[in-house]
Amino acid sequence: QKEVEQNSGPLSVPEGAIASLNCTYSDRGSQSFFWYRQYSGKSPELIMFIYSNGDKEDGRFTAQLNKASQYVSLLIRDSQPSDSATYLCAVKRVGSARQLTFGSGTQLTVLP
């Protein structure tokens, strides 16, 4: 079992719709959760992080965390073509020097 699992996609949504990206993790010691966006050929950039159960909103982005189910998701409201990218889920175990363990990413396409 991979430590961090994501559906590879591709996920396609029409412009203006809500895109829902999901991630599960296997290490119950994971304490911090991150979503990175990566455009084709570019480096990852951090868009959201969440530490506590529940929802965290930042503009059009909402991260949701359920530690009991070992599940974290990212919702993108009012999706735009510029949101088309690969979204990487990453987790961190507190105290670990390894920083982040990444999932393989979900490719999102927002259709105009």
Next chain:
Amino acid sequence: EAQVTQNPRYLITVTGKKLTVTCSQNMNHEYMSWYRQDPGLGLRQIYYSMNVEVTDKGDVPEGYKVSRKEKRNFPLILESPSPNQTSLYFCASSLWTGGTYNEQFFGPGTRLTVL
């Protein structure tokens, strides 16, 4: 401008020819790390360093070496590259505060092809 730089950005080489990919950051970060990214496998950590002269293995260290003689530089060395090291490589840096998370800043990537 705060940034992580990598050189070269693109490299095609042949099996067994030693190469070095340089990484430099200007943010005075203690923590630096190398990742490789392969289709379907995401980003996997190769080596990391928590400060000068302190390095440790990540998930996939075989075939790689690193050194951290200066705080700003963290070169990745492939002593005898093989085709299975063909990949996209990212260097990243962050503050280090004893295990709590600090945002990692990624370099632009180095696309390596080993023939």
